Amino acid sequence: MPASTVRRAAVAALVLAPVLAGCGNPAPVRPAATMSLCGSDPQPAPTVVAVVCNTDDITARNLTWASWGKPTATARGVAVVDLCAYEDCHTGAYSTVPITLTVSTLTACPASKRGYLTLRYAFADGSPWPGLPADTGTSGYIAAPNRPLPPRNQTVALTCG
DSSP states (O other), rough: OOHHHHHHHHHHHHHHHHHHHTTOOOOOOOOOEEEBBBOOOBBSSSOESSSSSTTTTTEEEEEEEETTTSSSSSEEEEEETTTTTSSSOOOOOOOEEEEEEEEEEEEEEEEEEEEEEEEEEEEETTSSSTTTTTTTOOTTTTSSSTTTOOOSSEEEEOOOO
């Protein structure tokens, strides 16, 4: 075989190799992971999460997620907390504290999506309500008796949406 033919064949092989490599079966695309809380639409890696439904007791903001889409994902951010959540104050008193959210229990959801079913939160510097007993309730509140409070075990159930 002449040298020029060998060179042309080698050049053709180098040019066509990347094109032919892409012709195989593509890797399966996994649907995006989402989370849905308090009846909200499913969202991928939200930057704001109302941790306690129907109240503004804990709202996590400026969330930056790591490992989103993996079985467990973690976000760090800042929480705006209502310091009156466990007291009967009429005006509310708010503070910001560092917070970490961890979502887990990734499962198949309708519409070919995957969703997290569990959310745990932790305050980096300890509870903004120090010394509060775990069984505190709001039954004696004048303004809002039996209102929902932050969960005692810092775990919130999510839905697939």
